[in-house]
Amino acid sequence: MSHHVTFKDLPEGGEKFDPAKGSKLIGAFAVIGGLGLVGSIYGFVAHADVFSYSWLFAIFFAFTVMVGSCFWILLHNASNSSWGVVIRRLFENLANMVPVLAILALPLLLPSVQSHLYEWMNHHREAAHHAQEAGISVKEALHHMAEENQHLHVLVEKFGYLNITKHFVPPFSWQTRFLLYFFVLWYIARHMRGLSLRQEQDGDIRHTIAARNSSCRWLFPFALTATFASVDWLMSLDYTWFSTMWGVYIFAGSAWASMAIMIMLVAWLRSLGYLQKVVSEEHYHLMGKLLFAFTVFWAYIAFSQYFLIWYANITEETRFYLIRNTAGWRWVSIFIVVGHFIGPFILLLSQPRKKNPVVMVTVCLWIIFMHVVDMYWNVIPERGPSLGLGVLAPGAIWGDIFALMAVVGTMGFLFLRKLGGNSLYPWRDPRLLESVNVVN
Amino acid sequence: MEATATAPAHTPADGAPRVLEREPLVLNNRSYSWITNRICGIVENKQPGLWWLLFVPSVILTGVMVFCFVYLISTGVGVWGQKQPVAWAWDITNFVFWIGIGHAGTLISAILFLTRQKWRTSVNRAAEAMTLFAVMCAGLFPAFHVGRVWMVWFLAPIPNANAIWQNFKSPLLWDVFAVSTYFTVSVIFWYIGLIPDLATLRDRCKPGLKKMLYGTFALGWRGGNRHWSHYETAYMLLAALSTPLVLSVHSVVSFDFATSVVPGWHTTIFPPYFVAGAIFGGFAMVLTLMIPARKIYGLQDLITPKHIDNMAKIILLTGTIVGYAYSMEFFMAYYGANKFELQTFQLRGLYGPSTWAYYFMFSFNVFAPQLFWIRWCRHNMWMVMFVCMCVNAGMWFERYVIIATTLERHLTPGSWRTYEATWVDKVTFLGTFGFFMMLFLLFLRFLPVIAIGEVKGVLPQSNPHQDDHPETGIQEEDLMDYADRHVAKTVNA
Numbered sequence: 001m002s003h004h005v006t007f008k009d010l011p012e013g014g015e016k017f018d019p020a021k022g023s024k025l026i027g028a029f030a031v032i033g034g035l036g037l038v039g040s041i042y043g044f045v046a047h048a049d050v051f052s053y054s055w056l057f058a059i060f061f062a063f064t065v066m067v068g069s070c071f072w073i074l075l076h077n078a079s080n081s082s083w084g085v086v087i088r089r090l091f092e093n094l095a096n097m098v099p100v101l102a103i104l105a106l107p108l109l110l111p112s113v114q115s116h117l118y119e120w121m122n123h124h125r126e127a128a129h130h131a132q133e134a135g136i137s138v139k140e141a142l143h144h145m146a147e148e149n150q151h152l153h154v155l156v157e158k159f160g161y162l163n164i165t166k167h168f169v170p171p172f173s174w175q176t177r178f179l180l181y182f183f184v185l186w187y188i189a190r191h192m193r194g195l196s197l198r199q200e201q202d203g204d205i206r207h208t209i210a211a212r213n214s215s216c217r218w219l220f221p222f223a224l225t226a227t228f229a230s231v232d233w234l235m236s237l238d239y240t241w242f243s244t245m246w247g248v249y250i251f252a253g254s255a256w257a258s259m260a261i262m263i264m265l266v267a268w269l270r271s272l273g274y275l276q277k278v279v280s281e282e283h284y285h286l287m288g289k290l291l292f293a294f295t296v297f298w299a300y301i302a303f304s305q306y307f308l309i310w311y312a313n314i315t316e317e318t319r320f321y322l323i324r325n326t327a328g329w330r331w332v333s334i335f336i337v338v339g340h341f342i343g344p345f346i347l348l349l350s351q352p353r354k355k356n357p358v359v360m361v362t363v364c365l366w367i368i369f370m371h372v373v374d375m376y377w378n379v380i381p382e383r384g385p386s387l388g389l390g391v392l393a394p395g396a397i398w399g400d401i402f403a404l405m406a407v408v409g410t411m412g413f414l415f416l417r418k419l420g421g422n423s424l425y426p427w428r429d430p431r432l433l434e435s436v437n438v439v440n
Numbered sequence: 441m442e443a444t445a446t447a448p449a450h451t452p453a454d455g456a457p458r459v460l461e462r463e464p465l466v467l468n469n470r471s472y473s474w475i476t477n478r479i480c481g482i483v484e485n486k487q488p489g490l491w492w493l494l495f496v497p498s499v500i501l502t503g504v505m506v507f508c509f510v511y512l513i514s515t516g517v518g519v520w521g522q523k524q525p526v527a528w529a530w531d532i533t534n535f536v537f538w539i540g541i542g543h544a545g546t547l548i549s550a551i552l553f554l555t556r557q558k559w560r561t562s563v564n565r566a567a568e569a570m571t572l573f574a575v576m577c578a579g580l581f582p583a584f585h586v587g588r589v590w591m592v593w594f595l596a597p598i599p600n601a602n603a604i605w606q607n608f609k610s611p612l613l614w615d616v617f618a619v620s621t622y623f624t625v626s627v628i629f630w631y632i633g634l635i636p637d638l639a640t641l642r643d644r645c646k647p648g649l650k651k652m653l654y655g656t657f658a659l660g661w662r663g664g665n666r667h668w669s670h671y672e673t674a675y676m677l678l679a680a681l682s683t684p685l686v687l688s689v690h691s692v693v694s695f696d697f698a699t700s701v702v703p704g705w706h707t708t709i710f711p712p713y714f715v716a717g718a719i720f721g722g723f724a725m726v727l728t729l730m731i732p733a734r735k736i737y738g739l740q741d742l743i744t745p746k747h748i749d750n751m752a753k754i755i756l757l758t759g760t761i762v763g764y765a766y767s768m769e770f771f772m773a774y775y776g777a778n779k780f781e782l783q784t785f786q787l788r789g790l791y792g793p794s795t796w797a798y799y800f801m802f803s804f805n806v807f808a809p810q811l812f813w814i815r816w817c818r819h820n821m822w823m824v825m826f827v828c829m830c831v832n833a834g835m836w837f838e839r840y841v842i843i844a845t846t847l848e849r850h851l852t853p854g855s856w857r858t859y860e861a862t863w864v865d866k867v868t869f870l871g872t873f874g875f876f877m878m879l880f881l882l883f884l885r886f887l888p889v890i891a892i893g894e895v896k897g898v899l900p901q902s903n904p905h906q907d908d909h910p911e912t913g914i915q916e917e918d919l920m921d922y923a924d925r926h927v928a929k930t931v932n933a
Binding site for chain 2: 004006007153154157158160161162203205206208209216220223227231242243244245246247248296300301304305307308309311312314316428430431433434440
């Protein structure tokens with residue numbers, strides 16, 4: 001950037017987004033969301049078994065974006081960074097969509113939905129029924145059931161964690177944890193944006209220090225949330241499977257996808273005439289570099305997990321990859337290797353490409369698509385075997401598309417509608433000029 | 441500490457500062473010549489008595505290490521304590537321990553360079569040197585563990601008359617490639633960084649052998665624009681090349697264990713967990729060496745409390761990541777419902793013969809660094825040294841726990857045996873500390889401990905535009921009114 005920006009160059013009060021200017025995209029999200037919701041309601045009514053998986057997939061996709069947004073806020077504050085001040089508010093606003101997601105996720109709490117998704121819950125409910133009849137504990141009832149069906153023995157072993165009854169005893173029941181995950185993310189998002197907005201009111205630099213301290217403290221609960229949400233919602237789809245890397249894997253994809261969304265959002269806002277003075281090609285370059293870093297990090301984690309399970313070749317672990325490496329899913333797996341890693345890796349290597357918004361938006365669209373594919377590949381292959389429908393449930397993909405449309409459309413619409421509520425960047429942040437004038 | 445004012449040149453009408461200033465990376469407005477003189481002075485002047493006090497025992501310990509290896513070669517690997525089922529014990533523990541320490545150097549040099557962390561300039565040189573010496577110490581153990589060290593070249597896939605075909609499916613072989621590549625690239629990276637400073641030393645020497653040697657290794661450096669331009673390109677490329685190497689080395693080391701089907705070894709989180717642990721242990725060792733060095737050689741203005749604070753925070757972060765991995769392993773041992781895996785962890789942490797090692801590991805690596813949440817602990821050098829010592833010990837125990845205590849209680853109870861190290865194990869390990877210290881002290885003696893050219897580059901006076909657009913700023917220390925101050929008070933803030 002040739003001109004050094006000072007506070008005099010920037011408008012007092014920052015820039016406010018006018019939804020009327022972005023009405024095309026907002027309208028598109030509304031239509032997509034509306035159609036998706038209609039389709040989803042039909043899905044729940046007509047094909048609840050198949051559609052439960054579609055809904056979980058869509059919700060989890062959005063959840064990873066929330067996780068990623070919270071991560072970037074926390075990382076930015078905790079590392080005392082300055083470059084990202086101009087985009088931090090957008091992440092704060094994005095992360096504050098957690099309550100909307102929580103509401104959309106409520107169907108996952110319904111036993112009728114869970115019964116299709118989580119086989120272990122069915123056994124637990126059956127055990128609870130027996131327990132009530134026989135006047136014994138659920139775990140004991142489960143133990144009796146395991147004597148008949150040896151496969152259930154692991155459920156007895158895992159009862160302390162994987163249960164739907166111990167609501168108030170740590171590590172709590174599945175449902176309580178479900179709510180807890182949303183609460184933690186919601187608290188982080190709200191608290192961090194709160195500090196940022198308060199600074200806009202009073203201009204006190206100490207809020208920046210407070211945000212740094214809080215971010216450091218919340219990193220650990222955040223890590224636990226991302227990890228155990230992935231365990232509860234995805235890993236327990238197959239209650240026999242386990243991997244210590246799982247939380248890190250989900251986290252890596254989350255941070256990756258949410259950065260891609262941020263780049264697209266920034267490019268879109270700039271195309272509408274916003275952020276012209278504060279965001280430069282240097283910011284695209286920086287975000288591109290982080291995107292590159294997470295492309296590699298995800299590949300490193302994904303490869304390590306796959307490789308170690310492949311090499312050791314233990315039956316308990318291989319099932320996850322077996323169902324994803326056979327029949328039609330094999331091609332999806334190969335596609336993920338190419339599309340999730342090799343493609344973005346090559347595209348993001350060059351510096352001029354990272355500084356070019358048009359190229360970056362194209363790459364980011366691809367990245368978001370690949371993240372959708374990755375999440376799809378993680379959730380959906382369980383559907384066929386669990387419901388006894390074979391490898392691919394015919395026609396179910398329409399439900400998956402409608403679910404994704406419903407969640408993305410609704411959240412995108414509400415996010416953009418509310419985006420005008422405060423300045424697009426924290427205009428009184430004490431590191432704003434450092435961020436605006438960043439050169440790397 | 442003498443305080444010199446950093447005066448903001450411009451104050452707006454309302455007077456309130458709007459900018460949170462960065463802490464200076466060199467305190468007390470030191471000039472270029474002060475920096476050159478101070479760093480070159482270490483090499484040019486006589487070493488303080490303390491240097492000799494450390495050097496002599498280090499040389500003796502190195503001799504002891506050589507003796508131990510000679511004894512081992514002449515007698516056999518049986519002089520070490522490993523017996524079935526504990527076939528890997530102190531040797532591999534020491535190998536992983538030293539390799540881990542050898543990660544901080546390249547992390548500081550490469551990754552912090554790529555992420556534009558300017559504070560790295562004061563510590564990268566010493567950390568890189570330390571990396572090389574640590575990798576040297578590490579390499580000794582597997583080399584001697586093969587039994588016939590003179591045949592260690594069989595590890596290299598080169599034609600030989602003995603029909604030896606290397607097992608390319610074995611992570612142990614990948615280790616050979618990973619470690620040797622890492623060492624080679626680290627040497628090149630370190631040496632490239634040294635060139636401008638070697639030229640500085642050359643220019644300050646009187647004619648003689650020293651001048652000739654510094655001159656030879658400075659490769660005719662004249663400090664021209666073209667030199668710097670090539671230098672920076674090479675440095676950037678090497679940084680980019682080293683970054684995946686840092687990650688690969690410890691990932692491959694973790695594969696040595698994780699590709700097996702041994703309960704307690706086979707777990708998918710091992711690669712990133714080992715890398716985090718390596719960075720953790722490496723930073724602790726950097727601080728262990730640099731805190732005394734900055735005191736002895738009067739480098740407090742270059743390695744400031746801010747640098748130590750940053751490194752302490754990295755130790756806190758990586759220590760907590762390591763804690764996450766420990767907990768995740770334990771959780772999955774339970775959640776996976778594999779009784780062998782679970783029992784391994786119960787034996788490690790609850791009722792095995794070596795639970796003490798597990799408790800040491802956990803408290804040194806996870807609990808001790810939590811002290812760094814407190815600012816005072818990050819700024820009190822004794823406290824920092826205490827935590828770093830805990831981490832140094834804790835990271836050794838981590839490898840001991842993973843390796844020896846797991847094998848002590850392998851799958852067949854009939855062959856269970858409690859491992860005991862012999863005197864040779866212990867003395868050899870102690871000897872490598874002597875070797876490490878000896879090399880590091882020689883480095884202090886003959887090469888510039890801080891990258892002179894790079895530190896100058898982060899001085900405010902190196903930015904020609906620093907006074908072009910002043911804004912009223914405030915230092916965090918002024919803003920928060922911390923009890924211990926390091927930065928000169930801002931005037932008119």
